[in-house]
Amino acid sequence: MNxxxxxxxxxxxxxxxxxxxxxxxxxxxxxxxxxxxSSVTLHxxxxxxxxxxxxxxxxxxxxxxxxLGELDLGVFLGPCEVRDVSAAGTxxxxxxxxxxxxxxxxxxxxxxxxxxxxxxxxxxxxxxDPSLMDALAARGCRLIGTDAPSIDPETSKELRSxxxxxxxGMGILEGxxxxxxxxxxxxxxxxxxxxxxIEATPVRAVLRAID
Numbered sequence: 587m588n589x590x591x592x593x594x595x596x597x598x599x600x601x602x603x604x605x606x607x608x609x610x611x612x613x614x615x616x617x618x619x620x621x622x623x624s625s626v627t628l629h630x631x632x633x634x635x636x637x638x639x640x641x642x643x644x645x646x647x648x649x650x651x652x653x654l655g656e657l658d659l660g661v662f663l664g665p666c667e668v669r670d671v672s673a674a675g676t677x678x679x680x681x682x683x684x685x686x687x688x689x690x691x692x693x694x695x696x697x698x699x700x701x702x703x704x705x706x707x708x709x710x711x712x713x714x715d716p717s718l719m720d721a722l723a724a725r726g727c728r729l730i731g732t733d734a735p736s737i738d739p740e741t742s743k744e745l746r747s748x749x750x751x752x753x754x755g756m757g758i759l760e761g762x763x764x765x766x767x768x769x770x771x772x773x774x775x776x777x778x779x780x781x782x783x784i785e786a787t788p789v790r791a792v793l794r795a796i797d
Contacts, residue, residue, distance in 0.1 A: 593772070593793040595695075595762045597638035597704055604707040606735060610634040635786040639761045641778035644752030645785035647745050651752055653783045661728050661757040666693035666774040668767055668793070672700045676739070677715045684721060686769075693774055694722055695731035695793075697764035702733055704763070713739040716746040723754035729774075731759035731791075762791060770795070 599612050613632040618624040644651040674682040698712035711734040737747040776791035
């Protein structure tokens with residue numbers, strides 16, 4: 587009998603979670619407390635749309651691109667391939683991963699950290715070469731995911747990999763937690779929140795494997 591296994595690949599949202607330099611930190615404030623006379627407990631949440639593990643679309647870099655809610659939900663749900671590219675240089679290229687992927691692939695998640703440390707901002711993280719983005723798009727890729735904060739270098743102004751994702755109509759997941767996930771084929775479930783007109787939202791990202 588097959589045994590269902592789940593891998594939670596999401597960061598835990600918390601006030602001390604590192605964010606992109608200058609971005610808004612996560613806040614969770616109690617606005618009503620059942621134990622203090624209120625009939626319910628309520629929280630007010632304040633955060634960046636890019637907080638923690640998040641889904642993103644090319645509206646992030648182009649005002650003329652569709653908003654995240656306009657993308658097919660199926661982009662963020664379905665078979666995916668996880669590959670470890672932690673031995674790559676500062677840019678993950680086709681030479682680092684393409685030979686280990688199927689000729690047709692819908693979703694690819696890349697583990698760039700040997701071990702992620704989300705107690706500190708990971709300056710100098712590995713980004714994805716835009717030529718690799720183009721090569722994945724040619725194989726039918728609908729979504730690219732990374733455990734890094736961005737698919738582009740931290741200092742990039744051109745954001746060429748984001749622009750490549752735009753050309754391909756590709757969805758993006760950033761800030762994944764892949765430390766304990768073996769390479770292989772999984773089912774990805776990482777649905778964005780239905781917020782109108784937005785470029786990104788945090789997600790609860792899960793991989794499901796069947797033994």
